[in-house]
Amino acid sequence: MPGYKFTCSSCGWTNDPSPKLLSCGLCESPLDVKYMGDLLPSVLPRGWSGPPIPLPIDRQEDHLTLGEGNTPVVKLQKIYDLIGVELFAKFEFLNPTGSFKDRGTSIMISVLKSMGITELVEDSSGNAGASVSAYSALAGITANIFAPTTAPNPKISQIKVYGAETHLIEGTRADTTEAAVRFASENSLPYASHNLSPFFIEGTKIFAYEVFEQFNGDLPTDVVIPVGNGSLYLGMWKGLVELEKKRLIGTLPKLHCVQAKSVMPIAAAFDGRNWDVADLKATIAGGIAVASPPRLHQVIEVLRKSGGTAITVNEEEISSWHTYLPANEGIYAEPTSAAAFAGAKKLVDSGRINAGARILIPVTGFGLKDSPP
Amino acid sequence: MPGYKFTCSSCGWTNDPSPKLLSCGLCESPLDVKYMGDLLPSVLPRGWSGPPIPLPIDRQEDHLTLGEGNTPVVKLQKIYDLIGVELFAKFEFLNPTGSFKDRGTSIMISVLKSMGITELVEDSSGNAGASVSAYSALAGITANIFAPTTAPNPKISQIKVYGAETHLIEGTRADTTEAAVRFASENSLPYASHNLSPFFIEGTKIFAYEVFEQFNGDLPTDVVIPVGNGSLYLGMWKGLVELEKKRLIGTLPKLHCVQAKSVMPIAAAFDGRNWDVADLKATIAGGIAVASPPRLHQVIEVLRKSGGTAITVNEEEISSWHTYLPANEGIYAEPTSAAAFAGAKKLVDSGRINAGARILIPVTGFGLKDSPP
Numbered sequence: 001m002p003g004y005k006f007t008c009s010s011c012g013w014t015n016d017p018s019p020k021l022l023s024c025g026l027c028e029s030p031l032d033v034k035y036m037g038d039l040l041p042s043v044l045p046r047g048w049s050g051p052p053i054p055l056p057i058d059r060q061e062d063h064l065t066l067g068e069g070n071t072p073v074v075k076l077q078k079i080y081d082l083i084g085v086e087l088f089a090k091f092e093f094l095n096p097t098g099s100f101k102d103r104g105t106s107i108m109i110s111v112l113k114s115m116g117i118t119e120l121v122e123d124s125s126g127n128a129g130a131s132v133s134a135y136s137a138l139a140g141i142t143a144n145i146f147a148p149t150t151a152p153n154p155k156i157s158q159i160k161v162y163g164a165e166t167h168l169i170e171g172t173r174a175d176t177t178e179a180a181v182r183f184a185s186e187n188s189l190p191y192a193s194h195n196l197s198p199f200f201i202e203g204t205k206i207f208a209y210e211v212f213e214q215f216n217g218d219l220p221t222d223v224v225i226p227v228g229n230g231s232l233y234l235g236m237w238k239g240l241v242e243l244e245k246k247r248l249i250g251t252l253p254k255l256h257c258v259q260a261k262s263v264m265p266i267a268a269a270f271d272g273r274n275w276d277v278a279d280l281k282a283t284i285a286g287g288i289a290v291a292s293p294p295r296l297h298q299v300i301e302v303l304r305k306s307g308g309t310a311i312t313v314n315e316e317e318i319s320s321w322h323t324y325l326p327a328n329e330g331i332y333a334e335p336t337s338a339a340a341f342a343g344a345k346k347l348v349d350s351g352r353i354n355a356g357a358r359i360l361i362p363v364t365g366f367g368l369k370d371s372p373p
Numbered sequence: 374m375p376g377y378k379f380t381c382s383s384c385g386w387t388n389d390p391s392p393k394l395l396s397c398g399l400c401e402s403p404l405d406v407k408y409m410g411d412l413l414p415s416v417l418p419r420g421w422s423g424p425p426i427p428l429p430i431d432r433q434e435d436h437l438t439l440g441e442g443n444t445p446v447v448k449l450q451k452i453y454d455l456i457g458v459e460l461f462a463k464f465e466f467l468n469p470t471g472s473f474k475d476r477g478t479s480i481m482i483s484v485l486k487s488m489g490i491t492e493l494v495e496d497s498s499g500n501a502g503a504s505v506s507a508y509s510a511l512a513g514i515t516a517n518i519f520a521p522t523t524a525p526n527p528k529i530s531q532i533k534v535y536g537a538e539t540h541l542i543e544g545t546r547a548d549t550t551e552a553a554v555r556f557a558s559e560n561s562l563p564y565a566s567h568n569l570s571p572f573f574i575e576g577t578k579i580f581a582y583e584v585f586e587q588f589n590g591d592l593p594t595d596v597v598i599p600v601g602n603g604s605l606y607l608g609m610w611k612g613l614v615e616l617e618k619k620r621l622i623g624t625l626p627k628l629h630c631v632q633a634k635s636v637m638p639i640a641a642a643f644d645g646r647n648w649d650v651a652d653l654k655a656t657i658a659g660g661i662a663v664a665s666p667p668r669l670h671q672v673i674e675v676l677r678k679s680g681g682t683a684i685t686v687n688e689e690e691i692s693s694w695h696t697y698l699p700a701n702e703g704i705y706a707e708p709t710s711a712a713a714f715a716g717a718k719k720l721v722d723s724g725r726i727n728a729g730a731r732i733l734i735p736v737t738g739f740g741l742k743d744s745p746p
Contacts, residue, residue: 046445047587066703067447067464072419072440091440094467097705098741134703154527154741161740163700214420327536330439330507332470367534368471368527368741 004056006198007034009298017056019115022196030295032238033198045069045206050213051248053239055107056202062114064138066096068106069206073214073360078328079341083348087359088220090211092232093333097134097158098366099127099287100204100232104194107203109135112192117141120192123180125173125228125286126155127365128194133164144189146180148173151286152370173289174277195229195294204232208239211360212249219253220360222353224344226336227257227266227310228288230299232362237302253360255302256352257310258343260285260318265292266299270310285318287336287365309352317342322367332367340364377429379571380407382671390429392488392563395570403668405611406571418442418579423586424621426612428480429575435487437511439469441479442579446587446733451701452714456721460732461593463584465605466706470531471739472660473577473605474504477567480576482508485565490514493565496553498546498601498659499528500738501567506537517562519553521546524659525743546662547650568602568667577605581612584733585622592626593733595726597717599709600630600639600683601661603672605735610675626733628675629725630683631716633658633691638665639672643683658691660709660738682725690715695740705740713737 007014008024009032015025023030035054043057046067057063071091079087092100109132112120122132123146136143143164147156148171160166167183169176184191194200211219225233236255243249259267262283268275277291293299303310322338325331340361347353380387381397382405388398396403408427416430419440430436444464452460465473482505485493495505496519509516516537520529521544533539540556542549557564567573585592598606609628616622632640635656641648650664666672676683695711698704713734720726 065447067445067467070443070445072443072469074438074440091469094440094469096445096464096467096703098739134699134705137700138703158705158741161699161705162703326507326534327510330469330511330535332507332531332534366471366739366741368531368739 002056002058003037004033004035006031009295017198019112019117019190022191022193030196030298031198033202050209051243051246053206053209054242056111056199057107057114062110064110064113064135065106066102066134066138068095068102069210071095071210076329083345084355085348085353085357085359087344087361089331090360090362092207092362092364093337093366097131098369099131100207100362100364101128101131101194102135103206104200104203104231104235105131105135108192108194108197108199109139109141111199112190113139113141117190120144120190121146121180121184122192122194123147123176124194125289126151126159126369127287129164130155130158130162132192132194133159133162136164137162144183146176146183148176154369158369174291194231200231201235201238204235205239205242207232207362208236208243212243217249219249220358222254222256222347222357223360224256224258224340224347225362226285226288226340226343226364227259227299228290229293230266230295232364233257234295234298234302237306252306254308255306256308256343256347257299257303258340259288259310259312260339261312261314263289263291264312265290266296267310267312269296269300270303283318284315284322284335285339286370287334288339309347311343311346313339313342313346326367331363333363334365334367334370337363337365375429375431376410377406377408379404382668390571392485392490395564395566403569403671404571406575423582424616424619426579426582427615429484429572430480430487435483437483437486437508438479439475439507439511441468441475442583444468444583449702456718457728458721458726458730458732460717460734462704463733463735465735465737466710466739470504470507471742472500472504473580473735473737474501474567475508476579477573477576477604477608478504478508481565481567481570481572482512482514484572485563486512486514490563493517493563494519494553494557495565495567496520496549497567498662499524499532499742500660502537503528503531503535505565505567506532506535509537510535517556519549519556521549527742531742547664567604573604574608574611577608578612578615580605580735581609581616585616590622592622593731595627595629595720595730596733597629597631597713597720598735599658599661599713599716599737600632600672601663602666603639603668605737606630607668607671607675610679625679627681628679629681629716629720630672630676631713632661632683632685633712634685634687636662636664637685638663639669640683640685642669642673643676656691657688657695657708658712659743660707661712682720684716684719686712686715686719699740704736706736707738707740707743710736710738
């Protein structure tokens with residue numbers, strides 16, 4: 001018996017974990033992992049010497065790792081001179097497949113493999129697909145990755161190189177998801193969605209533990225995260241809450257969301273405005289172009305609880321930071337990651353982040369994966 | 374006065390360091406950094422808690438860092454099943470610009486900047502160029518990067534994205550070097566060559582210190598490195614020798630060189646065979662396609678001293694491992710890095726590495742930079 005259950009993110013319904021269970025049996029909301037009692041993990045990330053991290057993996061041999069995590073934090077002096085607030089970047093693009101997704105995938109695939117899964121389905125605009133393809137290769141699991149035909153070539157090529165069955169879908173990002181769900185259902189395969197799998201956030205939450213260690217407990221005051229589905233955003237929060245429960249931290253940072261103005265369901269919901277899929281426009285920030293994030297209500301809840309703001313940035317702002325970062329800071333980020341810097345500047349300019357703040361931004365994906373034409 | 378000198382790698386000639394001094398005043402051989410006395414560094418890599426590392430940087434504020442180093446080591450179980458010898462990979466492609474070059478560049482650019490350099494010249498098949506371009510951006514130094522027109526597009530694009538003046542040169546790799554040297558001379562600029570600058574190896578040697586820490590002093594018996602110019606190979610050796618002098622390690626690992634059969638000056642010299650630039654053929658392992666490595670005699674010396682072997686692999690072997698690694702181990706390496714795995718297998722098959730060995734291979738560059746067409 002595992003030391004955890006699945007619990008509904010809305011109504012509290014609880015059930016035993018299973019690879020195909022992705023939504024609440026009562027209200028259909030997404031599920032989370034809930035640990036029973038004071039479970040101490042037997043598995044820890046490589047070289048980890050911080051506080052114990054509860055994980056849904058009991059045996060070391062079940063932990064499939066490509067050395068994900070342990071990414072560097074770099075202080076950006078020039079941006080400080082530019083915006084007047086101390087700013088740190090955590091280089092999540094230096095994960096093994098080039099994006100933060102590897103944190104979640106490592107845990108998700110490890111658990112699915114230990115549950116006997118040999119084939120799975122996932123859909124992605126690119127980064128999660130490459131990540132799931134890589135860890136599935138390591139696990140000996142057949143991965144069916146669905147991606148939109150509009151995903152950048154390096155990302156599609158990367159999904160293929162790790163050996164996944166790659167299904168390219170015409171139409172919108174939502175059409176890709178629909179095709180993946182249908183394929184999973186028709187073939188009785190688990191839909192290992194990085195948006196829905198409760199295991200995924202158990203991996204991304206390690207981000208918070210690392211930040212805690214790297215800042216010696218003296219956390220940044222504001223974390224600015226590009227948010228599409230919110231898997232890093234919600235993982236960060238879950239990790240922080242666990243650390244708070246252990247009384248290792250006092251004041252929690254404000255977690256801010258940045259979205260592209262072209263695809264802004266979370267920012268609109270935060271402001272109480274209407275936003276509909278029909279309002280969707282094209283954006284260079286493909287990693288956060290998610291029109292209907294299934295965990296939207298959870299993201300809004302964390303925005304409220306942490307005192308964060310959801311903000312939008314336009315294409316010009318994203319593009320301008322996408323060019324600024326490599327040419328001035330030596331950071332080759334994908335446009336999605338550049339959006340967070342644009343958002344941070346707006347939050348400072350508007351007074352939502354004040355001069356005494358210390359901002360942390362995760363640089364979520366490598367520019368090599370989404371390079372200029 | 375810095376606590377180090379430049380010393381000739383052949384005749385022992387010694388001189389004060391200077392940004393433009395790249396060869397011996399007597400015999401024209403390449404130079405190395407030699408520390409005077411028991412210099413303890415005031416600068417350490419981020420989070421470093423191992424033995425002190427002598428570095429040519431005295432002041433913390435002179436150390437320009439993008440969080441390079443601290444790369445993961447992963448044990449590859451499937452390859453063990455395949456070749457019958459324990460094998461570890463160190464993911465050097467998870468450095469900030471996607472290759473091990475960042476280790477050397479960080480130190481080289483830091484020193485040059487502290488010496489007042491504001492513009493420099495470098496030539497590269499791609500990885501070093503991107504690395505120098507990135508750290509120059511951070512330093513506020515104008516970089517002129519010379520690269521062959523045949524370099525992979527993602528690498529050229531990456532050099533440009535960090536803002537370097539990019540000079541694409543038709544012809545051979547040697548023509549690119551020649552153009553860079555001429556440009557540097559005509560414009561009285563320092564030629565910040567990753568092959569010749571004595572500072573570069575001071576950065577790559579940190580690789581050895583990390584391996585020492587990550588293996589808890591119980592070093593691998595054999596390290597198999599893809600070698601073009603040998604900057605990682607010679608850095609690894611320098612680090613090991615420093616650790617040995619401090620009596621922190623006893624038996625040193627054998628350092629093996631892997632070259633493409635198409636460009637094999639070191640393997641030929643090791644075997645006492647003739648090899649000439651005229652023998653050069655095309656190879657997919659662009660990172661080690663160096664026909665006249667300036668530090669060849671140093672590489673041969675380390676091969677002898679460490680008991681290593683220089684071996685060649687053909688295009689089919691490189692290509693086959695380039696495909697195997699992502700699809701089975703989840704490691705997306707560039708072809709140059711795949712060559713090392715092909716070489717390791719040959720060394721095992723031929724009995725040069727025995728069944729009780731523990732092999733370490735640095736995965737030097739990210740496959741995203743040199744992806745399949």
